[in-house]
Amino acid sequence: MEIADIYVVNKADQERADRMMVPITSMLNMAIEPGDWRPPVLAAQAHKNEGVDELYRNIQAHRDYLVRTSRLEQQRGDRRSEEFLGTIEVELNRRLKEFIANDLALSSILEGVKSGEMDPYSSALKLLDCNIPVLKGLKPITKHEDPR
Numbered sequence: 001m002e003i004a005d006i007y008v009v010n011k012a013d014q015e016r017a018d019r020m021m022v023p024i025t026s027m028l029n030m031a032i033e034p035g036d037w038r039p040p041v042l043a044a045q046a047h048k049n050e051g052v053d054e055l056y057r058n059i060q061a062h063r064d065y066l067v068r069t070s071r072l073e074q075q076r077g078d079r080r081s082e083e084f085l086g087t088i089e090v091e092l093n094r095r096l097k098e099f100i101a102n103d104l105a106l107s108s109i110l111e112g113v114k115s116g117e118m119d120p121y122s123s124a125l126k127l128l129d130c131n132i133p134v135l136k137g138l139k140p141i142t143k144h145e146d147p148r
Helices: 016-031 051-067 070-101 104-117 119-130
Strands: 005-010 039-042
Touching: 005 016, 016 039, 039 051, 051 070, 070 104, 104 119
Parallel strands: 005 039
Antiparallel strands: none
C-alpha cells in the first residue's frame, strides 16, 4: 500500500468507519519514521459537513510541512522531470514505430515477432543494433563536456 499524506474515512457515522480507521492507524504506526510527516487518519461525514474543517487544517499543515522541509519544491521538480522524460519517451516511441513501419527490413523483424518465428527480446536487441536515425548518435554529454 502506498502511504498517503492524509487519510479520510468518510461516512464516519457508520459502524464500519471505526473498523477502517484502526488498521490504517496501526499500519502507519509501523511504517512512519520519527521526524517524518505523520499522516493523520481523519473521520468525516461529508453530507453533514462534519470533519471538513479538520481536513482543511490538516491539508494546510501538510503544505506547511512540505514548504518547511523543502519537499514541496523537490516534489514539483520530480514531477517536472517525470513529465519531461515521459514526453521524450512517448515521442521516441512514436517516431520509432513510424520508422519501423516504413522500413522493410525492420518491419520484417516485427512481423517475425508477431508470427512467433522470432522471440521479442533478441529481436528488439537486433533492431536496436540497426542503423536507426532516431537512435543514431545518441551519446550522453558528461558534465565535463557540458557547454553551459
